[in-house]
Amino acid sequence: MAKRGITLYLHVHQPLRVRDYSVFDTAIDHNYFNDPDPLSDRNNEKVFRKVADKSYRPMNALLEKLLAEHDDFKLSLSITGTFLEQAEKWAPDVIASFQRLVATGKVEIVAETYYHSLAFFYSRTEFERQVEAHKTKIRELFNVETSVFRNTELAYNDSLAQWADEYGFKGILAEGWDPILDWRSPNFVYQPEGTKNISLLLKNYKLSDDLAFRFSNKAWSEWPLTANKYTEWANASIEDSPLINLFMDYETFGEHQWQDTGIFDFFEDFVGRWISNPDNTFYTVSEAIDANKPVGELSMPATVTWADAERDLTAWLGNSMQQEAMGHLYALEADILRTKDADLINDWRKLQTSDHAYYMCTKWFSDGDVHAYFSPYESPYDAFLYYMNVIRDLRWRLHETHRTGALNG
């Protein structure tokens, strides 16, 4: 009988935010991502340096320490291409620290789209190109191959699983959402409907979100959360099942939950407690799949994500601004790719990062749940206007430089 294991998977990502790009910049200035204002929240370098200090450096140091102390401690990371490019420019030591983690052999890299995009829902060919680009980047920097896939925002459905199966991935990640699971538990491995060789790992959202969202919430009845209490919950959850899949943003540690909330100490304490029980261990995502045969088939015909009470794509594609913006962007695919202009193609891809659409989300106006959303813009409307102006500028470049496409989209 295999040990009871926690599959810890952390998602590392930074988008390239669009600066305040006005009508007056359009067709004149092709710089979209470098905000000259050092204090602006759209200044990607500023944001990156801040998060590096608050989260990436201290958390990687802690992970390195725990990996050295505990043979059984393991984890998985997905690291986006847009993150890696920024880290290479502004914090090469952070890249080096991730490389040291991977070199221990106990840290698995999970595959995804290079640009953290929703391309799967717009263009299958573009989506595959971005998965390839990510694989290549990971190979170059870490000298490893990826074999388990996660889609942006954990946006998952049966046809994605079927694609990943045919592509050759052995595993795929998704949200363990009650309305889908019904009586079933997320603490087992499943097989996606209509697939042959791929396994499905489901996020235990209760235990994951206790850390990611609730840890520092003083209004929460369980605050303050101690490692002791959390270990009890984990023991209760895993009874009669093999796994607990804790999936969350890497930035939970230090950025979403600041150091002064005690998150780092909590985490170190918890890892030690969990492993002190000889029946317990940690798994990488591949090991979790290798150690556990699927207990049954699971179908998710409609797309499920890890966001909001709805667990759907409405935070990204729910309103007409988001739909228009993405529609116009992806409509440029053929014209952009035909140019073979690397700068233009890269800019177009950076605009596919899902965060851009997220900043245009208005549904929290009705939810009243403003604090659940973070945006560097004054309003979703500003985010939309800047973004539309950038799309127009892409068209301008196509038109002026490459004589392909018309300005009218």
Place this chain on the structure above:
Amino acid sequence: MLGWELPPHNSGGLGVACYHLSKALALEGASIDFVVPYSAPHDNIDYMEIHNATTLSPLDRYGMGAYDSDFTVVTEPGSTVTDVKDIRGVQRHYTKYVERLVGRKEFDAIHAHDWLTMEAGIRAKQLTGAPLIVHVHATEFDRAGGNQGNPIVHEIEYQGLMVADRIIAVSDITKKIIVNKYGIPADKVEVMHNAIDPTSFDDGYTYDNRTYRYLEGLKEEGYTVVSAVTRFTIQKGLEYLVRAVAKASERYDRIALLLAGDGEQRNELIELASELGISDRIFFTGFVRGKQWRDAYNVSDIFVMSSVSEPFGLTALEAAHHDNALIITKQSGVSEVLNSIFTYDFWDIDRLADQIVGIATSDALKNSLKENVLNEYAQLSWNDVAAKCMTMYKSTHKARERVFA
């Protein structure tokens, strides 16, 4: 002359009208003391004496525009006026200043512009017995755009209009409101349409086709650019314009809309455009000044004044100067002085869409509208307005002398 703003420290048309009217009056021989509620240099004005009623900077005052009655004043560091929380506080200081001014200097007439300065005007008349002329550029009914409006502002307007010896309305539309809504006798109100001083545009500006480069690109592809240069408030009827552009786009796909300005309705308009699926055709510039403002007129082919209620509408004349074909609501005063324009009722989206498509698809129509309106707007002169004002000053002064004789 009691005003609230003068260029370049103006938030809208009121300051422009006051500037040109005063200049023309000075040419007619009037000696003018002009009171503004802030302190700032007006180096461009040498034809009258400008009084700064407070030490507030125009930045303190910008939010207050000449138009909004509900806002708070954020005092700039360094201001010596510290007890001012809102526009009423500024008005209090303004009135006190005017009281002191009329105490040390004699005036033949008091000319007060809009509700902002009416209380000061009433006070000056009480203290000096000089005739009070109230010049109405907009009423609270216009600003409220069909809503109730602020009752305090209504009351001040009513008092000012009652106490005034004579009233100047900037259009027949405005005169009707003054008579019908405030119960003022019609013969007390004289209509003097605003004018435009084309020489004020001769400042070395040239259009370089660059500011709105993308729109210029669209024009090369056969697009017609429709524009509105305005504040985004309910009064301006922009929602109807956006809907009309959506309708027009169904029939003719080469139409772009430039919305130059900013205001409380902006987000609503952005959302509406995306619901109608025409975000890509609309260009939001934000607040524009100087060259960007001039260029907005220049890149445009059709200027639409979509106001639900517009006492005059100076921007239409500015657009005419910059070679635009004009479409103006029947609810805008400026339509009373122009013939070579299309007009529509502000709610009539179908008609507006028709007119836009009609102009966009016929160069002959577009060009004749542009050329003919150029001739018409050039006939409107501030000198004529000033001459009428001088006659009014003299007649009220004489009437009063007779009364007191």
